[in-house]
Amino acid sequence: MPDIFIEIDHVSFGYDASRLILNDVSLRFERGKVTAILGGSGCGKTTLLRLIGGVHAATQGRVVFDGQTVNVQNKAQLYRLRRRLGMLFQFGALFTDLTVFENVAFPLREHTELPEALIRDIVLMKLHAVGLRGAAPLRINQISGGMARRVALARAVALDPELLMYDEPFTGLDPIAMGVTANLIRRLNDTTGATSLLVSHDVTECFSIADYAYLLTAGGRVVAHGTPAELVASDDPEVRQFIRGEPDGPVPFHYPAPPLALDLGLRA
Ligand SMILES: Nc1ncnc2c1ncn2[C@@H]1O[C@H](COP(=O)(O)OP(=O)(O)OP(=O)(O)O)[C@@H](O)[C@H]1O
Numbered sequence: 001m002p003d004i005f006i007e008i009d010h011v012s013f014g015y016d017a018s019r020l021i022l023n024d025v026s027l028r029f030e031r032g033k034v035t036a037i038l039g040g041s042g043c044g045k046t047t048l049l050r051l052i053g054g055v056h057a058a059t060q061g062r063v064v065f066d067g068q069t070v071n072v073q074n075k076a077q078l079y080r081l082r083r084r085l086g087m088l089f090q091f092g093a094l095f096t097d098l099t100v101f102e103n104v105a106f107p108l109r110e111h112t113e114l115p116e117a118l119i120r121d122i123v124l125m126k127l128h129a130v131g132l133r134g135a136a137p138l139r140i141n142q143i144s145g146g147m148a149r150r151v152a153l154a155r156a157v158a159l160d161p162e163l164l165m166y167d168e169p170f171t172g173l174d175p176i177a178m179g180v181t182a183n184l185i186r187r188l189n190d191t192t193g194a195t196s197l198l199v200s201h202d203v204t205e206c207f208s209i210a211d212y213a214y215l216l217t218a219g220g221r222v223v224a225h226g227t228p229a230e231l232v233a234s235d236d237p238e239v240r241q242f243i244r245g246e247p248d249g250p251v252p253f254h255y256p257a258p259p260l261a262l263d264l265g266l267r268a
Contacts, residue, residue, distance in 0.1 A: 004064075005031035005163065005195045006052060011061035011220075013044075013051060021047050022220035024061070034189050034196040036206035038242070039216035045199040048220065049165050052197070053085060054078045066162070083111060086161035086194075088152050088169055094140045100127065100151050101136040107158045126154040129191070130184055146177025150184065157188055164189065164196040170205050178202075182209045203243055207232070215242050 006029040014020045021044045029035045037045050050056050051063050057072040064070070066084075071077055094103050104123045108114060114122070127133040130150040140148055149169065156164060166185060170178045186209040189196040200206050206213060207228035215223040215231070217238075224231060224239045231239060 002028070003031040004028045005066055006197070007062075007064040008048065008051070009062045009064060011051065011058045011063060013047060013056065013059050015047075015056075020059075020219065022051075022058075025216075025220040025222065026061075027214055027222065027225075029195060029197060030212065031195050032189075032193060033211040034186060034198060034209055036198045036200060036210040036213040037216060038200060038203055038206060038213055040201060043216045043218055044220040045216065046167055049087070049167055049197065049199060052163075052165065053087065054081055083159065084161055085163040085165060086156035086159065088156045088164070088166045094148055094152055094155070096140045098140065099136065100132060100138050100140065100143065103140065103151055104155045104158055107155060111159060122158065123154075126158055127151075129157075129188065130154045144177075146173055146180065149173060149177065149181050153181070153184055153188065157192060157194075160192060162194055164194050166196065166198045166200075168200055169198070170200060170202050178205055179208075182206075185209060203245070215239060 008025055008027040011022055011025050012020055013022045025044075025048070027037075027048075037048065039045050047056070051058055052065065052070070054070050054072045062069050065081055068077070068081075070081065095106070098106075101123055104126055105119055108119045108122060124133055124136065127136055130153050132147060132150055132154065135143060135147060135151075140151065143151070164185075169181055169185065173181060182205050185196060185198065188194070198206055198210060210228055212225070212227055213231060214225045217223050223242060224234060224236060226234070231243060234240065234243075
């Protein structure tokens with residue numbers, strides 16, 4: 001029996017009543033694993049992370065976090081839950097005029113009463129884990145984008161979260177920085193014993209580090225799920241189109257439209 005840490009159980013959600021973003025979606029994330037959630041723009045990946053973090057409530061269905069149904073009305077439960085998760089947003093969202101050190105120290109100062117000497121040791125250890133202990137005194141606007149992403153990783157793990165959620169961690173990075181970031185996500189998961197969810201549209205990078213992956217399409221519909229090896233070996237045309245990034249296939253390139261000739265008035 002797999003040890004499920006997060007379960008999305010027949011969840012539907014819309015930001016307003018007129019449009020469902022997630023339509024009866026079910027996913028399960030195993031404890032200790034890195035699971036990738038892949039899908040095109042707008043299919044609801046970030047929305048899914050927000051529901052897990054209790055930012056929004058599911059309209060229908062349940063989000064279960066380590067055996068407990070997430071209830072956004074229960075403020076005490078939400079606070080405890082948020083202490084258990086670390087989140088890395090697209091572009092890191094660091095304080096650009098603070099130092100690398102102060103950025104990583106920030107969640108420790110916000111959420112704990114630890115003495116300054118201990119905060120210092122934790123920050124230096126987290127920075128060491130991402131290879132940036134030597135950069136501690138630099139300001140964010142003095143370091144490269146790839147380094148900044150690593151600082152954001154160190155900050156996301158500052159409180160030793162049990163769940164790490166990464167939203168598009170590879171965006172805007174050059175290939176080397178991308179590889180470094182991917183390896184760090186894997187290493188931080190394994191050394192801290194956390195569970196990691198990785199939202200991205202970068203199939204290659206995700207498959208290089210994920211234990212398992214879900215492929216989603218519009219409405220959060222699960223096209224397929226499995227280990228990267230299983231998905232790569234799939235002969236389902238929709239999965240192949242997805243993985244190879246083919247522009248046309250079961251997911252058509254063209255939005256439904258009348259024939260071009262008709263639209264251009266070329267036919268009587
Ligand atoms: N706060 C919001 N209010 C209203 N609609 C929203 C909000 N956030 C997202 N949406 C809409 O919900 C849909 C899904 O967005 P979401 O960000 O979850 O998709 P995504 O798969 O993460 O896409 P991307 O890869 O582009 O980030 C989109 O159509 C988006 O416009």
